[in-house]
Amino acid sequence: MSERADLSSKIERAAQLLLIQRHRRPGVKGWELRRSLGRRYLDIIKILDEELAKFGLKVKVVFMEEVSEPRAEDYDRALFMVTFRYPAKITDVLTAGWSIDELGALAACISIINSRGGSVRMRDLEDLLAEKLPRWRVELLLERFVRLGYLDVKDDHLSIGWRSKAEIDVDLLSLRLISYGSSG
Amino acid sequence: MSFKVKREYVERIISTCERVLRRGVDPFTIEVERYIKYLKDFLSQSSSTEDLILDLEALEALSRIVEFQGRWIRDKSFKLYFDPLIIEAKVKSLSLSDLAHVLCQALRPIASVKMISRVGFEEAAKYWLNLPPLKDRWGRLPHQIPATESMSIEDLIREKLALRGSFSEMVEEFWRRVKDSSKDGKIYYWDFIKSNSFEESVLKAYMLSYLVSYGYVGLDYDPKADDYVIIPYEEKIQVLGSNSIAVSISYDEWLRRVKDVGKS
Numbered sequence: 001m002s003e004r005a006d007l008s009s010k011i012e013r014a015a016q017l018l019l020i021q022r023h024r025r026p027g028v029k030g031w032e033l034r035r036s037l038g039r040r041y042l043d044i045i046k047i048l049d050e051e052l053a054k055f056g057l058k059v060k061v062v063f064m065e066e067v068s069e070p071r072a073e074d075y076d077r078a079l080f081m082v083t084f085r086y087p088a089k090i091t092d093v094l095t096a097g098w099s100i101d102e103l104g105a106l107a108a109c110i111s112i113i114n115s116r117g118g119s120v121r122m123r124d125l126e127d128l129l130a131e132k133l134p135r136w137r138v139e140l141l142l143e144r145f146v147r148l149g150y151l152d153v154k155d156d157h158l159s160i161g162w163r164s165k166a167e168i169d170v171d172l173l174s175l176r177l178i179s180y181g182s183s184g
Numbered sequence: 185m186s187f188k189v190k191r192e193y194v195e196r197i198i199s200t201c202e203r204v205l206r207r208g209v210d211p212f213t214i215e216v217e218r219y220i221k222y223l224k225d226f227l228s229q230s231s232s233t234e235d236l237i238l239d240l241e242a243l244e245a246l247s248r249i250v251e252f253q254g255r256w257i258r259d260k261s262f263k264l265y266f267d268p269l270i271i272e273a274k275v276k277s278l279s280l281s282d283l284a285h286v287l288c289q290a291l292r293p294i295a296s297v298k299m300i301s302r303v304g305f306e307e308a309a310k311y312w313l314n315l316p317p318l319k320d321r322w323g324r325l326p327h328q329i330p331a332t333e334s335m336s337i338e339d340l341i342r343e344k345l346a347l348r349g350s351f352s353e354m355v356e357e358f359w360r361r362v363k364d365s366s367k368d369g370k371i372y373y374w375d376f377i378k379s380n381s382f383e384e385s386v387l388k389a390y391m392l393s394y395l396v397s398y399g400y401v402g403l404d405y406d407p408k409a410d411d412y413v414i415i416p417y418e419e420k421i422q423v424l425g426s427n428s429i430a431v432s433i434s435y436d437e438w439l440r441r442v443k444d445v446g447k448s
Binding site for chain 1: 205206207208209252255266267268270271272274275276278279280281282283284285286287288289290291292293294295296297298299301405410430431432
């Protein structure tokens with residue numbers, strides 16, 4: 001097989017690995033990609049990312065812990081997945097099964113957690129949301145956010161979950177929140 | 185301190201710097217000035233090429249820390265925009281719909297395709313191929329036992345399979361109880377369904393939901409008490425449209441609300 005054909009087949013394989021959900025949670029670990037695509041899997045992923053840009057998609061890498069200068073082993077442990085390249089239209093998100101209330105509550109949770117250094121007492125967040133929603137609904141919503149991976153819960157504290165890291169530009173959310181309504 | 189120990193200390197400086205750089209944690213935990221003084225002292229005593237290289241590596245790691253400290257300050261100053269109090273005030277002032285619109289400006293959903301795995305498909309195919317025709321399966325059902333036993337209505341009531349009196353009588357009776365209870369003033373949902381047993385509370389909640397659905401009583405949410413106020417109507421009213429209020433009564437919630445176990 002020529003080098004070009006080999007590269008092309010590896011890009012196809014990478015697209016299949018990333019787009020087809022094999023486990024309960026979407027995405028593929030770096031080491032799984034390395035096993036399937038070889039040592040230079042990050043180069044393949046970079047080319048795939050350029051190809052996906054044509055369809056408004058991108059490859060998102062979620063590191064398991066905060067890293068400023070990721071190394072090869074950080075990539076191996078990271079989760080690779082395909083996400084929208086640009087923010088989704090609210091109508092599309094609503095069609096996917098979300099309600100306005102749920103999205104609003106998620107926005108509140110993520111921005112509050114982010115502003116308080118990444119972790120908030122569950123009770124504090126419940127009290128805040130209970131100003132806008134019945135308490136029984138707040139409890140159900142938080143449970144759902146944790147189940148879907150948008151939030152993590154540990155020792156009665158909530159933090160930002162893997163799915164939020166993948167799907168939400170947290171700093172942009174806070175910036176948009178602060179500037180919302182001030183321009184007009 | 186022996187020179188060997190000093191060398192190990194320099195190695196430790198390098199590994200600490202690398203760890204901080206890799207994990208992106210607060211670079212100001214590294215005492216750069218103290219380490220540089222130490223390296224100066226180390227350099228004056230070192231003679232081998234290996235030591236010089238080690239000193240150089242440590243100095244390079246420390247210079248990267250200084251560079252990271254600059255970046256850290258820049259990032260932190262940017263984070264000042266996200267003052268927790270401002271964010272909280274904004275969250276409180278905006279409606280859920282506004283918050284939803286804000287979220288969508290920063291939301292890039294995951295795109296994935298769900299499909300059955302090969303193992304799952306093989307299992308399904310095997311199950312389907314081994315599944316006997318419907319008529320064979322029906323044939324395997326046990327024959328109906330011809331013997332019958334009779335039960336009295338009292339037995340059925342005791343087994344909770346039948347009601348004493350008609351359901352409409354039960355509704356009327358319950359409606360009267362609600363009206364009587366509310367004569368003394370405002371009555372809250374949880375106060376009303378309070379009973380000695382969980383079963384009794386569930387029955388009351390069930391009957392109440394029936395009365396609400398068919399216009400015998402109304403519910404009004406009181407945010408201060410985080411509970412619903414029961415408003416019994418004198419006459420049954422025509423219910424227009426439909427509004428659902430879900431009130432969950434789990435056993436734990438019942439214990440907490442009714443028995444006040446959670447407060448003790």
